[in-house]
Amino acid sequence: MRCENGSWSASPVCLPAPCSQQPPHVHNGMRVFFGNQDGDQARYICFPGYRLAGINGTYLTCSLGHWVGGSPYCEEYYCPNPGSISHGKVLKKIDNTLIAPFESYIKRIKHGHKLVFQCHVGYTLKGPGGATCVDGVWQPPIADSEEICAVAIHPPFRNLWKPIRNKRL
Known part of the structure; x- marks a missing residue:
């Protein structure tokens, strides 16, 4: 500032400090932000199969030089084990062609994994033939284990065969 003819050339102004660093990065997700100035926000979005945790809402805010609002991270969604089904078995679809037995000791199933239901001989499938884990929920919802098979x-078979009569010439 400079004193010219008895008055100062400008008045001092104090501004809030900008954030010196970018907002924290998250694994299995992304952050979107457009600046580091006081009041700027950073939004967090997790990839499919993950949910945002460690933060109030979905934003961090630059306030007086620091990003505030929590410590965001993306945690993986899991579906619960559906258990066994009466009069059938649960199989895990590994890719489009390979199916393996699904073991009851498995407690969590990852997003995108698929199960297939197979009924024993003498029983028929009632409803969908399987389910997919989507963001921690089975889609379509899995019915009660007693109601799957x-x-x-x-139907009664009528006239399955006709006797062949020998015709004499």
Whole structure:
């Protein structure tokens, strides 16, 4: 500032300090922000199969030189083990062609993993033939284990065969 003819050339102004660093990075997600000035915000978005945790809402805010609002991270969603099904078995679909037995000791199933239901002989599948873990929820929802495989009811067969009569010439 300079004193000219008895008055100062400018008045001092104090501004809040900008954030000196970028907002924290998150694994399995991304952050979107456009500046480091006081009041600027950084939004956090997690990839499919993950949910945002460690933060109030979805934003951090630059306040007086620091990013405030929590310590964001993306945690993986899991679906619970659906258990066994009565009169059938649960299989895990590994890729489009390979299916393996699904073990009951597995407690968590990752996002995108698929299960297939198979009924024993004499029983028929009632409803969907499986389910996919989507963001911690089975889609379509898995019915009660007693309701997946029902006793097969076969229609009566009439005249399955006709006797061949020898015709004499």
